[in-house]
Amino acid sequence: MAEPFDLHAYLKRIAFHGEPRATLAVLAEIQRLHAQHLPFENLSPLLGEAVPLDLAALQQKLIRQRRGGYCYEHNLLLLEALRRVGFRARGLAARVFWNAPADARPPQTHMLLLVEWQGTDYLVDAGFGGMTPTGPLRLRERDVQRTPHEDFRVRPEGRLFALEARVAAAWKLIYKFDLEEQWLADYEVASWYLSHHPESMFVTNLIAARAAPEGRHSLLNDRYTLYRPDGHREERALAGATEALELLGTVFAIDVPDADALAARVEAILKAGKG
Incomplete structure (x- = not known):
């Protein structure tokens, strides 16, 4: 029997206060708070662990264990x-063009949501790492x-949206998508690839983000950056794995799992020249 969803626990995890009703204001507040309190991170694939997408596993990891995850989670x-x-x-599913070359032909490896409210469709996304939209x-x-952070725009391109x-001060393409509904099985296939392929960025790098x-x-x-709302950028190199793990626990508010194994994995990445 599937585990029931605990809406109260989720709302408490993202520090939502008030009555959860289907209004545009509530949608915007939930999206903003989710991005603020649930960090984007790839510690599970980095450690060679499975990334289950069933509701019980998601609640256990992101709510009870106070972890984060990537887009599907x-x-x-x-x-x-x-x-x-x-x-x-x-x-829905999207093809990611962020920081990709102009002639890129990427696969559909990103999940986003389409939310309908009073006859209007909204793009909602809580899982695009450092550029996660923080409003519908x-x-x-x-x-x-x-x-609450950057300005965005959604451009129609035939049957696609960009x-x-x-x-x-420049417009950058993040991803393109269509309106075909995706099933859990679609996400599981793409997630398995991203969390297991030896050249996947989620397997070969330490990644975290929080809005x-x-x-x-x-x-x-070992590169930490803070992008201010006014456009100011603060960047610094970390001393090593110990400082990176400390940052995960403080700035990114992650209850770091298996700290010794994670520190060893991060050190190996830095020695390989990925810093």
Whole structure:
């Protein structure tokens, strides 16, 4: 028998206060708080651990163990929460173009959500790491849309939509997607590849991100960056694995699992020249 979803525990985990009703204000608040309190991180694939996507495992890891995860974990958990609140929502898939060459032809390896409210479709995403949108975006709105962090826009391209963010005064393509609903089996296939392939970025790097009121915190191996809402960027190199793990526990608010094994894995990455 499947484990029931504990909406109260989820809302407590993201520090949501008030009545959870299906309103646009509640949708925006849940998305903002999810990105603030549930960090993006890849510690499980980095340690060679499985990344189960069933609801029981997601609640255990992200809520009770006070961990984070990557897109499938975040957005599957958020999808269930939004449905329990009363929203009509479904999962979609996207091809990621962020930091990719102009001629890239990437596979569909990202999960996002489509949420319908009062006849309007919104793009909602809680799992794109350092560029996770922190507010719902109207799908068929051509104008610039503000969020608590960057400005975004959603451009139609035939049957596709392209999500872009304004970064350092320039528009950058994040991903492209269509409106075909995806099933859990679709996500499990892509997630297995991302968490097992020896050249996957989630297997070969230490990655963490959190969108806080003071800005976006980002960690890639031994490089920590804070992107302020005013565009100011603060960056520094960490001394090594010990400082990286300390940062995971403080800035990223992660209850770090198996610290000794993780420290050894991070040290190996840094020695291989990935710092």
